[in-house]
Amino acid sequence: MSRSPVDAARVKRFMERWRGDAAFRHAVSSSAADAGRDLGVDPHALRPLWDPDAVELPEHALDPAVRDYRRDQAQLAGVRDRLTQRLEAGSRPYARWRGRQIGRCMSQSYPPAWINPHYPFAIELAKGCSIQCNYCCFDAPRLSAVARHDRDGNARLFREILETLRAFFGEAADSGFLYWATDPLDNPDYERYVEAFRECLGSPPRTTTAAWYRDIPRTQRLLALGGPSRAAGVHRLSINSLAQLRLAMRQFTPEELAEVGLVAQNPGSTLAKCAAGRGATADPTAPVASNTDISGFILNLVERSVQMITPCSDLARWPLGYAVYRRGVFADAQGLQDFLRACERDEMGHLVDDASVPRLRDDVSRCAAPDADEVVLATSHAQLSYDHAVDTALLRAIDGTRSLGEVVRGLMTEHDPIELYARFERLRGDGLFEQLPAPMR
Secondary structure, three states: OOOOHHHHHHHHHHHHHHHHOHHHHHHHHHOHHHHOHHHOOOOOOOHHHHOOOOOOOOHHHOOHHHHHHHHHHHHHHHHHHHHHHHOOOOOHHHHHHHHHHHHHHHHHOOHHHHHOOOEEEEEEOEEOEOOOOOOOOOOOOEOOEEOOOOOOOHHHHHHHHHHHHHHHHHHHHHHOEOOOOOOHHHOOOHHHHHHHHHHHHOOOOOOEEOOHHHOHHHHHHHHHOOOOHHHOOOEEEEEOOHHHHHHHHHHOOOOOOOOEEEEEOOOOOOOOOOOOOOHHHHOOOOOOOOOOOEEEEEEEOOOOEEEEEEEOOOOOOOOOOEEEEEEEEOOOHHHHHHHHHHHHHHHHOOOOOOOOOOOOOOOOEEEOOOOOOOEEEEOOOOEEEEOOHHHHHHHHHOOOOOOHHHHHHHHOOOOOHHHHHHHHHHHHHOOOOOOOOOOOO
């Protein structure tokens, strides 16, 4: 018999404590039954979740709580998958550009980036952040200003911004969110912005906050605002110390946090830091990677500024983990629309024609292929194999000096030129030729 949702919530709590508390992990390993007593779960029954050496049991032999927890996690992954599918709506040049960035990141970035949803936009409602996490991958400056909802025309402008973004991204606009190198709860009016977001785009935005502990009742109200968070993805509370982890588990019931992620960034956590921004200082062993989950736009309502960005693991050139294609400012929604359309035309909508000279990304190198009918490309994080006859012909002919038209003419005696162009676009969609912009001064 399947257990109630309460059991899945308690399993989630057990796993979050296991990930965040080194002493608890040791206790579970050495005396599992005692360690899980206060959480109301039996760690022995949950062993397939926390012990990498546990024997994998068939589905029917698993404890019902394990099955419930895995089912919940799969459902949350399904939410992310549906968001990703919807992000392909809206502006076609944006969808193609975003697809190329996904392909590039898949072969250019540390493996966790492979599940990066590449959301369309984030809106900052403050300038800087009061928390100053020592691991902040965006190196957020100290809080200096907030965009109050009832001042400077912000209430009206915010809604007009959302309408502009909805026109550009279509139904996928509701997967944007209202923070970046900021903490949502630094703005006293954050909930008013959330409500406007819900009214304009149909669902509340997801929220990640490290300031949740300052006002627990406010956090509880925020998590309940707009209904279950599954509508727009999981809300998250950043945990910066073991004391905060314990506080969260005292102040919130397992049911309250059933759909709220605890992101254990505290010392002793199993969660890896990211070397971008301040991450390498907090953890010298942090992988060279990006925590950026946007391929689209970052807006700041205080400065009325906007940037077009995409994840980037080349931290030598882009130390915050994202490359900036264009920056601008806007005084009103029309100014923002003009910026979006310029990006769509110039950066996203660039078409490759016969005069274009395709060149593999600088981090892509050719390797000796074990099969003569195969082309193998290598990057720092991946090895890509191509064995389709047209793909291999194109990859062998493209050398960074010949135009696409020259390449196609040289191959059309053996291959259909229509297929050559079509297969080239598929390779381009893999991000193989996606050169990132040079850093801006």
